[in-house]
Amino acid sequence: MDISIRNFGTISEADVKIGGLTVIAGENDTGKSTVGKILFSLVKAISRYEDDLQEDKEYKIISIAERIYFTLRKKLNINQNAELRVLFHPRRLHDQVRLYQEAAIYERIEALKKLYIDNSISKSDYNNFRHDMQEIRDTLFDTEDRFTAISKAVKKAFYSEFRGEIYPKGSASIDVSQVYIRDGVSPLIDIQWSKEGVNHFAYFDELSFDDATFVDTPSIIQFHSFTDMARTLFDKSNNHPGFTVPLHIKDLSTKIKESIYTYNLFDSYHHVNHKLSNTYKGRLYYDKDSAEFLLDRGTYKVNSCNVASGIKSLGIFDILVQSGHASPRSLLILDEPEINLHPKWQVEYARAICELIRLGSNIIVTTHSPYILEALKGFCVKDDLYHNFYLAKKHTESSTLTDVTNNISVAVETLSSPLFELNEELYDDF
Structure with missing residues (x-):
């Protein structure tokens, strides 16, 4: 699976292969974590869109039920009518509609009709309440298409992870931000953003993972x-x-x-x-x-x-x-796992990661540790594991990811250079 990223946050360009072991090395503030967060957002959204669709229905029904209940409470003293209070209590109304559907809706419309006949509510109020109950019925039986549901779930997941900060800040010349995923020659997802938000969403097929x-x-x-x-x-x-x-x-x-x-x-x-x-x-x-x-x-x-x-x-x-x-079938994303680890434990962590790859796992690792970078590469070569290594580089206002799979020395040198520079500074006079 391949993911192409253009003008997303700090990343101006990245083409990354996902599967087996994917390692993204680089200094701080180079967008290393962005690839993992994008994939996490997409996998989670697609895997739970049906749950999200049901949750969305429940939220709408409860909102309408609350509107009915609070309006009734203003019109009538429901404390003197226990049956009415129970019948239209928002949570009970929702539960009854979910369980008994048309029967529950009919029962409440009949109760409203009786209130109108008894002159307890006006014709206008009665019509408004009937309209609300019809809206509950429409929501309950709404068969929103799969594409729309996935689109909504993806937008929400991206907002949860990135807080809407996708379009590069301070960039006036950029037309669009894009995430494009394909499996071989088959497109899977294509999303594009403008400054105003998502302006193109195309979903062709499922990703390769059930969870992330x-x-x-x-x-x-x-x-x-x-x-x-x-x-x-x-x-x-x-x-x-x-x-x-x-x-x-x-x-x-x-x-x-x-x-x-x-x-x-x-x-x-x-x-x-x-x-x-x-x-x-x-x-x-x-x-x-x-x-x-x-x-x-x-x-x-x-x-x-x-x-x-x-x-x-x-x-x-x-x-x-x-x-x-x-x-x-799961995607595991380890963001800078070397934090808090002695180099000896970093090597053992890398050894465990590569053993999981041998067993069929799919793992993304971001790192700024030369130890874990060398260890991961060494174990992959030793055990002939499928792997891809990338170096995230910071430019003036953005970052790019470069494939260094065949030669990680440039990445190791980048991550180790602060130590070399410190040695030169400290021992220059000797």
Whole structure:
């Protein structure tokens, strides 16, 4: 699978192959993470568009039900009419319509008709209420086409991850931003943005993945309880109070907590988990009783707040592997996994990544570590694994990605140059 990116955020041009191992190296602020976030957004949107469609229907029906209820409450003293209050309570109305459909709608129209006959509401009010109930019926039985539903889901996912900041800032001469994905010669997705937003969306076929996971910080271990309460901008009920987090943060938090239900289901990955556990001397897991992540070291357990960040980083990776999120139909995106890791552990992390590639996993790694870059390349060559390496370069106002698969020395030199420059500065006088 190939993804082409033009004028998206800080990236002016990138053509990247996805499948097996994809590595994007570069300094900070070069757009390394953008490719992974784009693919994460697309995979999540397409995989859950049906859920999103149902959620959208529920949101519309509840909104209309609230309008009916609050209008009735202004017209009538519903505290003196318990039956009416129960019949038109928004949540109950929604639940009844979902379960009994036409029967529930008919029952409420008849109740409204009785109120009109008894002169409790005017003809105008009655007609408005009937119109609202008809709108609920239309929403309930709406068969929105798949293309429209996917288009909406994709727009929401991109907004959740990028907050609408897709079109390059400060660029007056750019006509369009574009993401184009194809599988061989077959186009899959083509999206284009102008300054005003999406102006072209073409969906031809499904991507190669059922799910995607984006990992960028081990701090999620400490703040998982906050993400439980947070919403994402992908959620429909975004008018409710509370703070928001990017979709990938919420997604990761949910997956590592739900890993207790899927542990040890994927037998072929046991040896990878075993090696990872041996590296950080234990097993990180979510304890449902205490609602905390614990490090199990056999004879004792340690609360995650007292565990080193490097252990948390390896532990999250371990949890995702053992719960099936590195399977062949999933896309695992590791954003700068070397953060908080000693070079020795970076090599072991790279070794585990390449073992997963050998088992059929598809992984994207972004890095600014020469250690992990060399290790990934070395293990791929040694084991004859499918891989593609890219270097993200910063120009005046934008970045480009260059294919360095056949010669990563330029990437290693770029990432190592600060150390060489420091040595020259410190020892120039000797």
